[in-house]
Amino acid sequence: MPTADIRISADAIRRSKGGTPIVCLTAYTYPIARLLDDHVDLLLVGDSVAMVLHGHKTTLGASLEMMIAHGQAVMRGSARACVVVDLPAGTYEDSAEQAVASAQRVVDETGCQAVKLEGGVDMARQIAAIVAAGIPVMGHIGLQPQSVEKDGGYKIKGRTEETVAALVRDALAVENAGAFSVVIEGTVETVAADITRRIAIPTIGIGASGDCDGQVLVIDDMVGLTVDRVPKFVKEYATLRRVISHAAESYAAEVRSRTFPGPSHVFSAATGKDKT
Numbered sequence: 001m002p003t004a005d006i007r008i009s010a011d012a013i014r015r016s017k018g019g020t021p022i023v024c025l026t027a028y029t030y031p032i033a034r035l036l037d038d039h040v041d042l043l044l045v046g047d048s049v050a051m052v053l054h055g056h057k058t059t060l061g062a063s064l065e066m067m068i069a070h071g072q073a074v075m076r077g078s079a080r081a082c083v084v085v086d087l088p089a090g091t092y093e094d095s096a097e098q099a100v101a102s103a104q105r106v107v108d109e110t111g112c113q114a115v116k117l118e119g120g121v122d123m124a125r126q127i128a129a130i131v132a133a134g135i136p137v138m139g140h141i142g143l144q145p146q147s148v149e150k151d152g153g154y155k156i157k158g159r160t161e162e163t164v165a166a167l168v169r170d171a172l173a174v175e176n177a178g179a180f181s182v183v184i185e186g187t188v189e190t191v192a193a194d195i196t197r198r199i200a201i202p203t204i205g206i207g208a209s210g211d212c213d214g215q216v217l218v219i220d221d222m223v224g225l226t227v228d229r230v231p232k233f234v235k236e237y238a239t240l241r242r243v244i245s246h247a248a249e250s251y252a253a254e255v256r257s258r259t260f261p262g263p264s265h266v267f268s269a270a271t272g273k274d275k276t
């Protein structure tokens with residue numbers, strides 16, 4: 001079990017701009033949180049959980065209940081990392097009141113350090129209201145997966161002058177609304193680097209720029225567990241697909257040949273180990 005409950009706060013993340021890059025990964029489960037907690041600054045319970053663990057086609061399959069259940073699992077498995085939980089689509093866009101109610105429920109039921117929501121100028125009121133309620137907010141601009149249907153796919157942002165200007169306006173709006181940091185996803189590299197220089201809160205890049213103040217990846221992508229095609233910006237540091245497939249192949253062969261269970265996996269009457 002995790003011991004010391006001295007977590008990195010959202011404010012500590014905010015103050016770390018300009019220092020060592022911020023290390024962030026998504027986490028959705030207790031064992032993965034246990035394994036990552038020693039190595040990262042920030043664990044993001046992303047709404048990507050709907051796709052990665054639940055098999056939904058898009059992140060629009062995430063619900064507040066799903067995010068809370070995974071947020072609780074990640075909090076149980078971590079002690080040190082700052083834990084941020086995504087607000088899923090349909091739980092914050094309508095009004096500041098709806099956004100505060102959803103954020104408050106996530107924090108009350110999980111104990112996480114902060115929430116994240118997608119949007120810039122269009123969500124500034126929601127961000128400001130959640131911050132005013134005492135809950136730190138991480139912004140998310142650029143490619144916004146919750147807008148995949150409106151956008152007609154996962155399209156890289158900032159390829160035209162107008163979209164570059166819109167990205168800068170979004171970054172400034174998120175900063176001015178009081179967010180402690182902002183994810184920049186799927187943008188032209190120079191635009192993310194430029195925004196990083198222009199705002200005082202840390203930028204966390206994903207498919208954005210090495211000049212961002214930190215980086216994030218989906219954990220299953222990073223360890224090579226994603227079975228569907230991974231985005232171009234992913235680097236696989238392991239190939240767990242292969243490890244799991246080989247383990248299942250060996251297990252199946254041993255069950256069919258009656259090699260498993262072996263003598264050490266069964267209980268004999270003599271030792272009494274099978275008595276209850």
Ligand SMILES: Nc1nc(=O)c2c([nH]1)NC[C@@H]1CN(c3ccc(C(=O)N[C@@H](CCC(=O)O)C(=O)O)cc3)CN21
Pocket residue numbers: 048051052059143145153154155156186207218221226230231232233
């Ligand atoms: N496993 C996983 N990892 C992720 O990083 C991730 C998800 N799932 N699901 C939600 C979003 C979607 N993501 C993506 C997916 C593809 C591109 C991408 O490479 N887009 C190309 C092709 C666009 C198209 O097909 O039209 C581009 O050039 O824009 C970017 C981000 C990132 N997020």
Ligand SMILES: CC(C)C(=O)C(=O)O
Pocket residue numbers: 026044045046047048049086140183185206216217218
């Ligand atoms: C990849 C990050 C930024 C995310 O929003 C998610 O995993 O849902």
Ligand SMILES: [Mg+2]
Pocket residue numbers: 046047048059086145
């Ligand atoms: Mg997300």
